[in-house]
Amino acid sequence: MILVFCELKDGKLRKSSAEALSAGRRLADASGKQLGALFVGASVAGSGDAAKYGADAILTCEAAPLASYSSDAFAMAIADAVKAKGATVLLGAATAMGKDALPRAAARLGAGYAGDVTDLSMADGKLVAVRPVYAGKAIATTAFASGIQVATTRPNVFEAVEKAGAGAVEALPAPAGDFKAIVKEILAKGTGKPDLTEANVIVSGGRGMKNGENFAILEELADALGGVVGASRAAVDAGWGLSHDMQVGQTGKVVSPTLYIACGISGAIQHIAGMSGSKYIVAINKDPEAPIFKLASYGIVGDLFEVVPELTKAAKALGIGAH
Amino acid sequence: MKILVALKQVPDTETKIKLGADGKSIDPTDVKWITSPYDEYALEEALRLKESKGAEVTVVSLGGDSVKDVLRNALALGADSAVLLKSDATDPLSIATALAAFAKEKGFDLILAGNKGMGGDNSSVGPMLAELLGIAQANVVMKLEIGEGTFRAEREVEGGTEVVEGSLPAVITAQKGLNEPRYASLKGIMGAKKKTIEEVEATAPAGFTTVAGMVMPPARAEGRKLDGDPAQQAAALFAALKDEAKVF
Numbered sequence A: 001m002i003l004v005f006c007e008l009k010d011g012k013l014r015k016s017s018a019e020a021l022s023a024g025r026r027l028a029d030a031s032g033k034q035l036g037a038l039f040v041g042a043s044v045a046g047s048g049d050a051a052k053y054g055a056d057a058i059l060t061c062e063a064a065p066l067a068s069y070s071s072d073a074f075a076m077a078i079a080d081a082v083k084a085k086g087a088t089v090l091l092g093a094a095t096a097m098g099k100d101a102l103p104r105a106a107a108r109l110g111a112g113y114a115g116d117v118t119d120l121s122m123a124d125g126k127l128v129a130v131r132p133v134y135a136g137k138a139i140a141t142t143a144f145a146s147g148i149q150v151a152t153t154r155p156n157v158f159e160a161v162e163k164a165g166a167g168a169v170e171a172l173p174a175p176a177g178d179f180k181a182i183v184k185e186i187l188a189k190g191t192g193k194p195d196l197t198e199a200n201v202i203v204s205g206g207r208g209m210k211n212g213e214n215f216a217i218l219e220e221l222a223d224a225l226g227g228v229v230g231a232s233r234a235a236v237d238a239g240w241g242l243s244h245d246m247q248v249g250q251t252g253k254v255v256s257p258t259l260y261i262a263c264g265i266s267g268a269i270q271h272i273a274g275m276s277g278s279k280y281i282v283a284i285n286k287d288p289e290a291p292i293f294k295l296a297s298y299g300i301v302g303d304l305f306e307v308v309p310e311l312t313k314a315a316k317a318l319g320i321g322a323h
Numbered sequence B: 001m002k003i004l005v006a007l008k009q010v011p012d013t014e015t016k017i018k019l020g021a022d023g024k025s026i027d028p029t030d031v032k033w034i035t036s037p038y039d040e041y042a043l044e045e046a047l048r049l050k051e052s053k054g055a056e057v058t059v060v061s062l063g064g065d066s067v068k069d070v071l072r073n074a075l076a077l078g079a080d081s082a083v084l085l086k087s088d089a090t091d092p093l094s095i096a097t098a099l100a101a102f103a104k105e106k107g108f109d110l111i112l113a114g115n116k117g118m119g120g121d122n123s124s125v126g127p128m129l130a131e132l133l134g135i136a137q138a139n140v141v142m143k144l145e146i147g148e149g150t151f152r153a154e155r156e157v158e159g160g161t162e163v164v165e166g167s168l169p170a171v172i173t174a175q176k177g178l179n180e181p182r183y184a185s186l187k188g189i190m191g192a193k194k195k196t197i198e199e200v201e202a203t204a205p206a207g208f209t210t211v212a213g214m215v216m217p218p219a220r221a222e223g224r225k226l227d228g229d230p231a232q233q234a235a236a237l238f239a240a241l242k243d244e245a246k247v248f
Ligand SMILES: Cc1cc2nc3c(=O)[nH]c(=O)nc-3n(C[C@H](O)[C@H](O)[C@H](O)COP(=O)(O)OP(=O)(O)OC[C@H]3O[C@@H](n4cnc5c(N)ncnc54)[C@H](O)[C@@H]3O)c2cc1C
Pocket: A205, A206, A207, A208, A209, A231, A232, A233, A234, A235, A247, A248, A249, A250, A251, A252, A253, A263, A264, A265, A266, A267, A268, A269, A270, A271, A274, A284, A285, A286, A287, A290, A302, A303, A304, A305, B013, B037
């Protein structure tokens, strides 16, 4: 079996989990294996969604103590499920939770692990993973030698393909015992907007924004496009009141939206490392020689304070919203 | 309190990567090597705990002789002792296994690491180490409080912050924002020259993953500049995004 650790958000399958399931479905078809979707938590209502993305089996590990996320308990539940089902491949999305639990589960299973992969295939019955290394400056192929192979899929890279699966539900025993660490509370920012790593459209501002207040014009453009706002490190570190989790780049988020609009960002190598995987890049910069233009699908040489409001106006007039 | 900090040596973030002749690694010529940026936050946190609560800080790095530079730098910043685990392992579980064996033998209350080692970009050695040692973990941590045998960590997750509480010993991996790393003083640098770096043959088992190949990323399709005044540029952009790129 190919097993995919899935996450729910507000009672629905997370988009990044649907993507991981679709990647798993392809591998299952290529290797003549079953696809299992694993859900862990106090309530797994919504897990039925997995059948829409080709899950033959929906495995649930449901117990009251799992209401709060615990790295060690979840890793145990995941590893136990892998063993119970004799799974040889374990996948999950490279989300905060996936990156926390899956490497830990891999260690528990003595399994090789590849993080944040952008392509997966099977060769000689084993998983082969393609993943950006050196912050995207090179692309490596990881081969596995272990009997069980574990990988996390980078959000927004694999396509979520709807395909009906049998979705036969099976309950698995939940881990018992004291948890070594547990999430006590979540201090949500409550914007309701997607995270940068999952956003389809990102409007980012750099030092050219001049101050934090000016980011309001980026918010307006992002809202008109159904996107979210990011920033360069120079902007985050300038003391403009921007939060660290807005930073895109080598020491920030690695993002792969459909559309990335860089406003007043020069295009330093460390920034490019975080956004060169974007499908379309638009750069707005008053310096025609700015390195960001080398990367841009569409370049606008001009003053961002004149250009951005025009973009917002045009987007609103066209009634645009990303799908 | 005994604290271990795991430090990885990586190419400077400015490095223009060139492929090595074997087609599986990078060409190390002209590469300037540094301590992985997130590991600097891990070390700084250890040094602050040493100052606020009293702690003995050991730094460890797995690699060849060259990683002594990273260890020497950590000694200059204030680490008490440094250990080189000699190995050419690159697989994360191999590295974690070697680090775990060392940590188990010495016994630590707290292990600090980076949330991601630049280069390999796997973000996995921390959680693996915690599992191999059977202890708690908190990753991508922006704020850490240590109590009596307990910890409280704030970690970055999508759309918010998770507050993780657990018992020590624990593995904590650092995120940017945890602190502002200090610079080494001249006195520190001079003092570090006199300290010895312990060298140990690592036990890093193979058999998990290998890098089968490495290529440069595909070149991006050439773009174009949009002319006119801002209103015309805006119109041209949305026309292109709709008709050429079919984004909307
Ligand atoms: C270890 C390390 C890690 C790093 N990690 C990251 C990272 O993760 N992410 C990151 O972004 N950086 C990172 N950096 C920093 C990076 O090297 C650059 O300093 C940074 O990206 C520059 O940000 P910027 O483009 O906003 O600023 P600048 O380079 O100052 O560029 C500002 C741009 O705005 C333009 N501009 C100014 N005014 C206007 C206007 N009115 N209209 C239009 N354009 C205008 C200018 O022409 C200029 O091109 C890292 C550096 C190091 C050493």
